[in-house]
Amino acid sequence: MLTVKLKPRHRLFCFSVKGHVKMLRLALTVTSMTLFIIAQAPEPYIVVTGFEVTVAFFFIVLYILRLDQLIDCIFWPLLDIINSVVTAVFMVVISVLALIPETTTYIVLGGFSF
Template sequence: METPRPVVSRRPFCCTLKCFVKFLRLVVTVTSMIFFIVGQAPEPYIVITGFEVTVIFCFLVLYTCGLDKIMRSFFWPLLDVINSMVTALCMLIVSVLALIPETSTKTILGGVFGFLTVTCTIADCALMCQKLRFRPRQPYQKKSTNDIDDRE
């Protein structure tokens, strides 16, 4: 008689560290955008930051609703890592440009929060890179023949 297999339940995305980092990234980017808007920063700063907010929100919805498991035509972790790298580069440039000239205090705060966005983006990219590893984190352990027979 077969023994029933235990059902492996995964934690929902909203209860993971990746969700926390993405949500923190979203909040910091929105804060940076608000400071750019209130400080009347140049339009490219606001547009780039707003675009990043939109993309982060879309990835949050994608992972929270489980659409990445339904739409298998894309390799979502790779797209997320590429997005994180582009975001880090763009926000780093915007933040440096916001801090260089003599600008208002609110624009400077937008630049500082932009640097925090870059930090959160790098952390998010590091977490997503773990999914892209081809080799497992633990060393490979050869299973005995009894373990193989139990799974069948």
């Protein structure tokens, strides 16, 4: 029986550690947005989490289609780092604002899920 061992760079994105981390990030952000929508949180909470869902989904599709290897004029690791830093700043601000005492239980859960 002939088995072919793929090099790490040829491994499918969905089965890589990077893929698992990005999909977990997408799932947590979708959960937070859902909790904010259920709780009827202020619109900026929903908009920022919706924006982060869109960006995370964009990167997952980009890597699944291997467009990062076709478009080599962009340094993708740096773009990932910038995206992660901006996301972390937005989500920390939203999480802190969601924990203000005048909030409902769902808003607090949405803030904690980041």
